[in-house]
Amino acid sequence: LGTLCTERELIVRRHSELVHKGLEALSSLRYGIAGALGNKRWTAELILATYEQGTTGNPPSRIEYKVGKSGGGFDRLDFKTIENSTESQGSDIDLSIELNRRSVGPRITIPIPVYGAGMSFGSVSLNFMLARAIAAKRLNTFTCTGEGGYPPELMKFKDHIITQVATGMFGVREDTIQAARIVEFKYAQGAKPGLGGHLLADKVTSEVANMRESVPFTGLYSPFPFHSVYSVEDHKKHVDWILSVNPNCLVSVKVSTPVDVDMVAIGSYYANVNIIHIDGGYGGTGAAPEIAKKNIAMPIEYAIPKVHRYLVAEGVRDEVTLMASGGIRTAYDVAKAIALGADGCVIGTSEAVAVGCTHCGNCERGRGCQVGITTTDPELSLLIDPEWGARRIINLFDSWSKQWASILNSVGLRSIRELRGRTDLLIYR
């Protein structure tokens, strides 16, 4: 390793090498499936398969990479096989989606039907954010700041970064709104609707506190509601405000999935938003309270068709882009979500798994994450090299793109846009 390495660098390098080797060894299945890994939704196989796709850029040959074992939802949905479909991996398959479907405002097309979910500086490390940003830029899609400020290191990726305006409005300033092509309002998170955000004291290091302009090692609350938005007309005013600061941005609204999510969606449409982003109850890192996850918000598989059909019935479906998140793990989940009625999906956890997250669930502690993702610890953060991480995320989506093309081929479609709302192509096994 040479004498130029400091002791710290040496430790970091050896630690990450071992962690990565271990994960690679595990996904080779040489030692069988690790018993303690994963859960019914994110099974050990899905975790290892996702990691392997991050390494190879191809669907794994030996491990299950399409579904988990939850016994419901995406795990029991499947695509019908169409007899005379051509199984060619044609390059003429269009995987792109449009993020602005209104007649006004800038057109933004992303070449794959996914972009990155908001994960804040503080909840995750800067290096992981950078990895996601580099990947988003190379893939020509987006990633999102989350609510923790806009680290200056991200500025050079600003064309591919969504500025999130969440209820605590940490780090939201005019310059960060003006820098963005898309601004996302986060009203609620499907993993913990009605609970706001809470960054535990442990993770609020001086750097995090600095970025959020708060007090080090004191827990940070983001309130559950926007204190200035208690109705749809307040919401419209809120959107108008963002547009007064940056008239050229698209506005996305991220909401969780309560029973009246359709009403929320139509209200957002009337407030002139471009993207309605519904976040189901299966997402969230280990920092979201267990009691909330999966127990409050509606499963995303129910919410997507509910909102999609509602928007169709209102005659406005083709003026908004519907993005889904909260438990979208695999390329197949994305395709199924689109067949249920979404335009595309927003991905958080899978990107983390691609760079080594094992779903251990210790995200809320500063030194809890042994792979350097959900940490603000200055040493643990170094375990993710941004370039290395970006490569893995790109590989993951390369693999996913191959799978989407194959799915589309198998159902006889040429474009992912044609798949939207085609529940007739799905069966429930």
Add this chain to the structure above:
Amino acid sequence: MMEMGAISEIIRSRTRLVQDMSISPKIEAEGGCGVIGVACSEQIPGRHLLRALIQMKNRGNGKGGGIAALGLSAERMGVSRNLLQEDYLIQIAYLDPTAQKEVEDEYIFPSLNVDWAGWTETVDDYRRIERLQVEPPAVRRYFCRVKDDILERFMQKNDLHEPQLAEDEFIYQNSYELNKKFYTSLGNKKAFVLSHGKDMMVLKIVGYGDQVVRYYKLEDFPAHIWIGHHRYPTKGKVWHPGGAHPFVGLHEALVHNGDFSNYYSIAEYLAQRNIFPLFLTDTEVAVYLFDLWRRVYGYPLEFLIEAMAPTTERDFYMLPEKKRHVYREIQAAHIHGSPDGPWFFIIGRSENRGQCLHLLGITDTSMLRPQVFALQEGEAKIGLIASERQAIDAFLRNLAEEDHRFAAKADIYWNARGGSYTDGGAFIFTVERTPKMSRLVCIDKFGREVSVPRKSDPKHVLDEIVRRMPRAFTDSLMTVTGNACSVQDLCEDLERRAQDHMQERLVAFDIMSWLLDNLHRVPSARQGKIRDSIESTLFRILRSFPLISNAPDGSWVRIDSANRGRLRPPAKGEHSLILDVSEFAAEGKDSASAMIVEAYRKGWKRVVSYDWRGQRFCGSGLGPNSNGFRIDVFGNPGDYLGSGLDGAEIYVHTSAQDQVAQIMKSGKLVIYGDVGQTFMYAGKGGDVYVLGNAAGRPLINAVGRPRVVINGTCLDYLAESFMAGDPLNGGGFVILNGIRFNDDGEVCELETPYPGGNLFSLASGGAIYLRDPTGIVGSDQLNGGQFVTIKDPDWQLIHPYLEENQRFFGIDINDLLRIGGHVAEPSRVYRKVEAIRLKALATVDE
């Protein structure tokens, strides 16, 4: 209060009415709305609602609009005075005109004596009303009484003994049945009863509130009380006027801005009392509650308000023992029927055959919806309630332009503190009518009268003003004001002098803006009329500056909406751009806000903006480091003023509305008045000075280094989750002075510097410097903070801000430090609230 027997009989009599009903979930979603209510000692025509409603259009979406009028003119209705008082005025909307015969044969003629009937006048073709897309219903009006024999049978059958009560109930049930048969949300929609109370009427359409006034030709229609409403429903493609507000009970009409989270619970509460909603909206159940508690239970308004918005937490314990006892009983009985969530109601009610008219505004206990009250007293007296102050001023301005008895500004404006021991979160304007005259009084929930500031001889006021003026002004005034006897004369003189010379105009501008900024310090000068004279003169003077397109070599040039395309960078010697905001859009690319950004980018250093009419986002969008740019604001700026400000300075020579300085980063903001809800939410920094009060939730989630002086107080939740570091080490703080100005323009203490039960809750950084010489604020108001004695470094920190505060508002630091005639040590007057390390914020749960 009503006798128990009668209450049970009435409720029982409805059994038949609802036996086939079940509780349905609410099918309509709404939330946003624009509301205004006006009560006046005189009858005023409906056209004055127009401007206010038009200026609040961005609070509705054109899918529902309505108005209510109470205290009508017999002459205008074409009936005798006696008939207007004695008869029920039933208004039926016929969506299907062929249903008329069927409706009348079944629900009108068999049981009612119709003394007068006729169609409500409308414009010929609804398409003549701009943007009105759905034809409003034809409305037929019936003045009628219940037939004697029918009433007698009804009383016998239901064991009711009081004829007036029974007749009211009969009308209520008759209309309910009519609606059930001809109009339900889930069934057919042919006809429905708009209103049926005495001396009151309701009209509603699929459209905006102002379109109701125009379609039904109410421009010249006089009434004592007006309520106007824009609705913002979001569900369903098929819209129907029945879903629009106001909704009626019997003698009341209610409009609502908000959204209940416990609709179903209220529906169950009502079902236990044989009431089932037909239109399935929050608003409908709210008015049923009101009718139930007022008419059926006979509750006094105070108890009714308590049932609607219960007093809780610290506020409850601040009530006198006797009240606590009664309120506890009310809450025990009705808490399940109490609306939860964000809501604000305006209710008009006609009592005693229209001889006593009420206009009420009630806010939810957390004050989550916007609300402003105002009162003006002169030759006539008028009270107003609205979502925004700008709407109140729009109404008054319209009125004052036509009727010299009114001024374009109210004498006082205030907010209600929901569910509180201080005002109860509700105010009631009552118009009492006798054949000879009518009078208006305003009381809070507890019956305490709200009065306007003292008025006195105009000459005396002028003298006091001149006495306080800076020397430079008085010198230049010498030549013109020799004969002036009032502020109005002074304004006229200055305007005359400003006509021809640029220099004189600039002098007049300086004097006028000084006047607006200093009226609070002058005895008897806090009157709507005086402020109106000054402001309207100032607008005329500013309007006399040359337009940018044909400016000679002046240092100030003007631009307005019609010429907005002509904006250019400042020429040599030009330094201020005068912006006439009146005709600009409220938001979007043609807004005043966008114009200010453009002026800034083109190199202007100062924008003097005037005649704001509720336009939003003033000063937003300038971007980072806008230091050296200054905006002056005159008129009625709308919400989100200065939100995102980062470097520039804004001087608001009036009051500001809601969401001011949200996420402000740096710069300076001076507000010569009050400020509305969620002021400086998530603020990051900047120096801010507020002459008056802040409404609910100021400085929530603020971080960084905001430095704020609020001279009045706040409704509640000041600096919740405040995270502004160590104030002695570059962090932020709020100085809360807890003062007001009395009629003599002197500083005096508020009853309490902070009435709310939540101060600095869950805060982890920053500090509040609370001026509380007698230690009124208790530690039970803190949740995560503690009182500490202020030390020298604290005083050194805040002193410069108090000096600046003195410079802006003339609030002498010695006056702030004075206790009982003596200037005391700062540590005896100010208390510091600082964060304690809460376990909840500092530990990780295991």
